[in-house]
Amino acid sequence: MLLQETAGSDETLSLMQLDLDDFKPVNDTLGHPAGDKLLQFAARRIQDCLTSDDRAYRLAGDEFTVISRGSGHPAKAHRLAEALVAAFKKPFTIDGIAVFVGTSIGISTAPPDGTNPEQLMKASDLALYAAKQDGRGRAKAFDAAMLELLEQRELLRRSLRMALDQQQFFVEYQPLAEGSRIVGFEALLRWHHPLLGKIPPAAFIPMAEADGMMPDIGAWVLEQACREAMKWPENYIVAVNVSAAEFLTSGLTDRISQTLDLVGLPPERLELEITESVLLERTVNNIDTLNTLNVLGIRISLDDFGTEYSSLSYLKTFPFDTIKIDKYFITDLETDPKSQTIVRCVVNLAHGLDMQVTAEGVETPAQAEWLHSVGCDRLQGYLVSRPLPVEAIGEFIDRAETSVSHALV
Incomplete structure (x- = not known):
């Protein structure tokens, strides 16, 4: 995986975890075949926002990860995240039905937020949680204060x-x-x-x-x-x-x-x-x-x-x-x-x-x-x-x- 390839190097990269908002109601009301189509359309929409420096992966269910390499991080990742959020504000059409499914995104950057895959995944996961708590349909970058909030939550x-x-x-x-x-x-x-x-x-x-x-x-x-x-x-x-x-x-x-x-x-x-x-x-x-x-x-x-x-x-x-x-x-x-x-x-x-x-x-x-x-x-x-x-x-x-x-x- 890209995270492992760059671990320990001087290269700066950002990791984004994306979670689809309101995917479950679509899956439950329109059925699993419609849910599968929605995931395919979502993957294409993510891919359309990426450059040659970016890679997208599906983790599980309605969760995706984007790894962005190259210069200009973390600002570059923030611009990409905002583009992804904006792209998901447009409806998907599934079997003739307009479906609105947004995305929440958590961002972490190496090396400031971590130097190995586990640290970056944890940081972006905390940022994703914060994005959802703030109302979903938005991107949040990791902040050290989020660890304190996690401890309070536990x-x-x-x-x-x-x-x-x-x-x-x-x-x-x-x-x-x-x-x-x-x-x-x-x-x-x-x-x-x-x-x-x-x-x-x-x-x-x-x-x-x-x-x-x-x-x-x-x-x-x-x-x-x-x-x-x-x-x-x-x-x-x-x-x-x-x-x-x-x-x-x-x-x-x-x-x-x-x-x-x-x-x-x-x-x-x-x-x-x-x-x-x-x-x-x-x-x-x-x-x-x-x-x-x-x-x-x-x-x-x-x-x-x-x-x-x-x-x-x-x-x-x-x-x-x-x-x-x-x-x-x-x-x-x-x-x-x-x-x-x-x-x-x-x-x-x-x-x-x-x-x-x-x-x-x-x-x-x-x-x-x-x-x-x-x-x-x-x-x-x-x-x-x-x-x-x-x-x-x-x-x-x-x-x-x-x-x-x-x-x-």
Whole structure:
């Protein structure tokens, strides 16, 4: 390999690791033959950006490596990486379907970032991770500070394995408003690390999913939320998020049913929130699971609708009770006609399919007034209330009717 040929020499070169963004949804929805074609087209597009000093290799799956030799590094590698990112902004056409798949790139340069293949691969891998964390569809060069971030991430991962046993998790509850009434709360998982303090869910939930911990954590959250809901008025629901990793674990419906029996919460008071990513795999099993939950009387909500792999076929195939419109469409609702059109269409679509609609991230009275005008059923966000600790729920419920009525009128 070129890396081994140049190891120990004075030649400067750069190594780039490329990862295709959103390849998996294409593979899952259009099939493996379409995925294979996409990989071939991607390889050609990479090759078209290279010069005689560059070589491209496919590592595995949707991962590629480019080695760039010659003078002018690392600036030369940065220009090539930006050209590759720009090339992948154009759609691919597969069997007549336009498919958008971007690329994230991590760059390392020899000798500054390493003098052997292992060091350069590790450095470019860390840079690739940073590119994905920054939002994907971009290139990042290795920086020594990334090693410190990696060490922090590994520390967090080790701590996470002990968090459940050491009772470091807790649940906050954000109210759901229907008109001027509170109709329930969404349970939100939180982690208070003994040294680092409060850890954002976006930082630890992906780790928990990757390490197979979400089924145990999810079961704990469900039981805690159901027990808390037993203290609320009998018409209040509790909404609990179910991650993809948890949903795809066998025996989910039995565990949920056993928890409801143990706690004594009627199934119609439980609403499970799943995201569209859950529906991309094992379609037959997904339908069976959702239908079983539906038969049990448990409500099903499609969370973050419109931000992932939205397909109208999901709404026809799966038995949803509620669609949650992501706050992305609510933030600029007062000024953006496009957001208004999208939200109005989703509300009409959901009602036509006999589903309710919840708008997330509602922060202003003007947003609430507009949502009410188009028939949105429920509101959730800081206008109603921030997420509440357990000890504050009783007082909130006592004054809910008057305070929410004043805020939303």
